[in-house]
Amino acid sequence: MQLPSSPSTPGSATDNKDDTALGPWLSVLSVGIGAFALVTSEFLPVGLLPAMAAELAISKGQAGLMVTTPGIIAAFAAIFVTVGSGRLDRRIVLLSLTALLVASNLLVALAPSYGWILLGRAMLGVGVGGFWAIGTAIGPRLVSMQHAPRAMSIIFAGVSLGTVAGVPAGALVGELVGWRVAFGAASAIAVLVFIAQLFLLPKLPPTQAIRLRQLPMIFGIRKARLGLIATAMLFTGQFAAYTYIAPFLTQISHLSAGTISAMLLVYGATGFIGNIIGGWAAGRSERMTLTLTGALLGLATLALAGFGSNQLAAMLIVAIWGFGFGAMPIAVQTWMYKAAPHLMEGSSALFVAIIQVSLACGALVGGISVDRLGVASAMVVGGVFALGCALAIWRFGKERVSTQTADCTACEA
Incomplete structure (x- = not known):
């Protein structure tokens, strides 16, 4: 592929991308693994509700808020994270959202009360909404426009994998060693995702700052x-x-x-x-x-x-x-x-x-x-x-x- 006429910053995304190189696809894969971690974390309580409700002495309806809360927060976060990130490097934004995923799962795993759990789940909602707004827009930028659908397919494959394997695995871990360990394991996976994105994602300056209006x-x-x-x-x-x-x-x-x-x-x-x-x-x-x-x-x-x-x-x-x-x-x-x-x-x-x-x-x-x-x-x-x-x-x-x-x-x- 012909090189760009002007030099680009090392590690930054450019308009001319060599899709035969491994680097861009590893970057896409790191985003896809992030999607897997998010989906697993978002729906993890589904298989753990009875155990969590019993330990926390709450009704199953109250426990259900651990699933609905992130969804509601995510609807608003998708817009306000996109607008609020302004002209920040999208790599930094995505890393921050992944760090929020680590913190939210860790908070739930260590939470002394139901209120702290809801706070952790609300933090996850910010990560979910922000990731889907920023992350899905990042995927096509890592490769050429011709291969953008394939890049998005890899990212959404993380969603399917989280549904197929992540949630049942989390429920199994919760059944064997407790729901807190399941959330701790989800936090550990998110740490690995953060490390992968830290080393694999290039600099991604925004194409333009999106404003609410x-x-x-x-x-x-x-x-x-x-x-x-x-x-x-x-x-x-x-x-x-x-x-x-x-x-x-x-x-x-x-x-x-x-x-x-x-x-x-x-x-x-x-x-x-x-x-x-x-x-x-x-x-x-x-x-x-x-x-x-x-x-x-x-x-x-x-x-x-x-x-x-x-x-x-x-x-x-x-x-x-x-x-x-x-x-x-x-x-x-x-x-x-x-x-x-x-x-x-x-x-x-x-x-x-x-x-x-x-x-x-x-x-x-x-x-x-x-x-x-x-x-x-x-x-x-x-x-x-x-x-x-x-x-x-x-x-x-x-x-x-x-x-x-x-x-x-x-x-x-």
């Missing part, structure tokens, strides 16, 4: 606006259905608890495969990938509602559903990246905030439907949202958007 500009970009709508529809539909997958498989499919646990592992494993294939497909056509992902999710959840009483059919549909979910994050993120590459951090911040809000809205809508119409209705609600997304992208995503350079002067103002 500039974020509405992203809604003025047609493709970005459509991508945010698609994100809201997909994640609302996904969690309207997925939140109630275990009750569905118990009540409708009549599967045992052990079989359901195995099916959720299969769901995560096929999701990991879907992530890899989704990254490959999104690099060729983000519109087709996002359309097919929405269609696959919608048809899978509707099929589960229709045929889930058959155990074999339910198992097959859940595996297909997991594949679609694995492809979903990389599909929407690639769409957003190509919609507004000059406002990448701002669009990532809005993207993460909308995801977090959609998670809560999806679970709420699904819960209302389950209470009034039965558990199968959650699958129908999820399917309708996902198919609506697929139709919207197919119908309104056809027009090729011209290069979005208008208002760049305002971006740098």
Whole structure:
């Protein structure tokens, strides 16, 4: 590859990147491992709630706040960390967020009371929101634009791996030696991630400082606006259905608890495969990938509602559903990246905030439907949202958007 005409600072990211070199991909891998550590930490209490509630003498509903608190904080942190970081080197910002991950897990492991645990989980929320806004924008900068989808696929593979292996492993550690040791182990993993990022990440000066008043500009970009709508529809539909997958498989499919646990592992494993294939497909056509992902999710959840009483059919549909979910994050993120590459951090911040809000809205809508119409209705609600997304992208995503350079002067103002 031809060298840049002017010398670049050693260790800094440049526009001309040699993707055949190992260094850039090791940098991407360090971000992906960070994603694994974050996902594992965010959902670690799920498998530890009974033990934590018993030791802390709190109800399971109160213990559930350890899961919801980081999500709520993350929705705001995604925006305010992006804006507040200004012109700081993004390498320093990411290292600071990883250090916050270390501190939050350590605080939970050593917490003398429930209040301290919630504080630690709130700190994690800042790390989660900031990481997804900054980290997903960093990935494409470490390699050439041609290989940006592959870089994002590696980062999102960390999410799938955290879901497949991290959370069950944490639950096992908690069962064998206690929940505090599980959080301590998560903190130790985060320390290793910090060391890897310290040595592998190059200097990453911001492309521009994002200001709060500039974020509405992203809604003025047609493709970005459509991508945010698609994100809201997909994640609302996904969690309207997925939140109630275990009750569905118990009540409708009549599967045992052990079989359901195995099916959720299969769901995560096929999701990991879907992530890899989704990254490959999104690099060729983000519109087709996002359309097919929405269609696959919608048809899978509707099929589960229709045929889930058959155990074999339910198992097959859940595996297909997991594949679609694995492809979903990389599909929407690639769409957003190509919609507004000059406002990448701002669009990532809005993207993460909308995801977090959609998670809560999806679970709420699904819960209302389950209470009034039965558990199968959650699958129908999820399917309708996902198919609506697929139709919207197919119908309104056809027009090729011209290069979005208008208002760049305002971006740098």
